[in-house]
Amino acid sequence: MTLNLxxxxxxxxxxxxxxxxxxxxxxxxxxxxxxxxCDGLGSALGVSLPFAGGLGAMLLMASGAALLVGLPIAQRLLTAPGWLYVLPPLLAIDNVVSRTSDLPALAALASAIMAGLGFASGAIVLNWWRAGLRDARPPAAACLIAAGSLLAWGG
Incomplete structure (x- = not known):
């Protein structure tokens, strides 16, 4: 397993x-x-599209910013959970644009484990924070912006 993975x-x-x-x-x-x-499929594709990582990062950061400032489109997206299933292919862009020697199955396993850890730690923090947290949107928006920044910096 490499650091790139x-x-x-x-x-x-x-x-x-x-x-x-x-x-x-x-x-x-x-x-x-x-x-x-999606990350496994992205690693299997491994094509070279230099602008794709930047596009994915911009879309992630824009969705976080829209959520943070409370734009009406963000409010509508929150009521429809189907939009969430657009994020995994969007985040797989970094796997598509970065050529790695790792097996696609290993990339899929690593990403699924990381996502599982993210959901588990988020649930723990949410339960711990629930008493004082009135609006969950600002921390969620900050995390989406951080994910977009991570994608832009790493891509």
Whole structure:
């Protein structure tokens, strides 16, 4: 396992942590598996598209910013959990654009584990923080912006 593999899976950890604050628990396992599947497929493709990582990072940071400032589109997206399933393919862009010697199955496993850890730690923090947390959107938005920044910096 290379450092690049851990780097390209770290965005799944951060995004899953952010999503754990926003989504019902029943979406955690399908999303974690989808993070792994998309990162594995992205690693298997391994094409060279230099602009794709920047596009994915910008979309992630824009969605975090929209959530943070409370734009109406962010409010509508929060009521429809289907938009969450767009994030795993979006976050797999870094796996597509970075050529690695790791097996795609290893990339899928690492990403699914990282996403699972993100959902679990987010649930723990949410339960610990629940008493004083009135609005979960700011921490979730900050995590989405962090995931986009991680994708931009690593890509």
């Amino acid at each position: 851990l780097w390209t899976s770290a965005d799944s950890l951060v995004a899953a942590f952010a999503l754990s604050v926003l989504v019902p628990w029943r979406h955690a396992l399908p999303l974690a598996l989808m993070f792994g599947l």
